[in-house]
Amino acid sequence: MHIVFGGAFNGKRQYVREQLKDQHVDWTEGQLPDKKDAEAFIVIAGLEHWVRQQLEKGFSEQQLMEQVKSSLSQGQAQQTWVLTDLNRGIVPTERIEREMRDVLGRLYQFLFAEAKDITRIWYGIPQKIK
Amino acid sequence: MARGQLVFISGGVRSGKSAYAESVVRAAGGERKVYLASGQAHDEEMKERIERHRQDRQEDGWHTVEQAYQMDRVLENLQSNDLVLWDCVTTWLANELYEGWEKGSMCAEISGCMETKWSSLQETILDMLDTIDLLxxxxxxxxxxxxxxxxxxxxxxRIHIWLVQQADQAIEMENGMAFRRK
Structure with a gap:
């Protein structure tokens, strides 16, 4: 599993598109992949939107973690997770955002531990950090 | 003639980016150090602060050019071999994007407005590099x-990605330490 990580609007998706340009890619935005296409490279992006939606629906952090683990166990070698860094700002005033930031931070820690490769993107420049 | 060098430096608040940028300019030697300032004074305190900074830099040998908008106008004030420090992209973008808000016609809400300004900035930077030694x-x-x-x-x-693409050096500052990314 490969993680592409960095701030918003830093060119993460562009980097992933270039890396996978000749591949059959199954790209998922703002949700976890539901179908298992064994041939495809799976890209999971916009996890923060999924986390927010799930929390708003009343799911617990534990349930989210279980779903992420379950997605990860499906064809791990072919997955790229595009993760947006939003944990370096000031504490949000809205409760849902504080909760989202905490949950997301812990999900990222889990995913970082599981990842084989991690590439950080800083304004289009890739840097291998794992 | 070779194109002037472009150095992009980015960092968080109090990361030491300005001091580092000044040291890059000082190390380049050169004839004239130009400080291109995009800040705007919205009240008296800001005015005084800007003026104080301008005087401090003057004592340190800097020539200050204030340019909050329309960066192309700066070209006529530059000389060949100048070493220019532009501080900073974030204030320039805020000035340009929200220009006209007090009249109810903000650039951000006018189709194509920011695109035009951005094209002009790109041209200005490339023109600048044809003249000066360092930006x-x-x-x-x-x-x-x-x-x-x-x-x-x-x-x-988008602007940062372009600047990094154009740059000869791109540096990320963290707590006074400079990490060279390009």
Whole structure:
């Protein structure tokens, strides 16, 4: 599993598109992949939107973690997770955002531990950090 | 003649980016150090602060050019072999994107407005590099947080990506340490 990580609007998706340009890619935005296409490279992006939606629906952090683990166990070698860094700002005033930031931070820690490769993107420049 | 060098420096608040940028300019030697300032005074305190900074830099041998908008106008004030420090992209973008808000006709809400300004800035930077020896651009890291202003932040990301592509050196500052990314 490969993680592409960095701030918003830093060119993460562009980097992933270039890396996978000749591949059959199954790209998922703002949700976890539901179908298992064994041939495809799976890209999971916009996890923060999924986390927010799930929390708003009343799911617990534990349930989210279980779903992420379950997605990860499906064809791990072919997955790229595009993760947006939003944990370096000031504490949000809205409760849902504080909760989202905490949950997301812990999900990222889990995913970082599981990842084989991690590439950080800083304004289009890739840097291998794992 | 070879194109002037472009150095992009970005960092968080109090990361030491301005001091580092000044040291890059000093190390380049050269004939004239030009400080290109994009800040605007909105009240008396700001005016005094800007003036104080300008005097401090003057004592340190800097020539200050204030240019909050329309960066192309700066070209006529530059000389060949100048070493320029532009501080900073984030204030320039805010000035240009929100220009006209007090008249109810903000650039951000006018189709194509920011695109035109951006094309002009790109041209200006490339023209500048044909004249001067060094352009050091300072900017801020404000994209590692919740997206609060999508238009502003997406523009900033786009501008930073272009500057890094054009740059001979791109540096990320963290707590006074410079990490060379390009």
């Amino acid at each position: 050091t651009v300072v900017s801020n890291e404000v994209l590692d947080d919740f997206v609060r202003d999508e238009l502003y932040q997406s523009w900033l990301g």
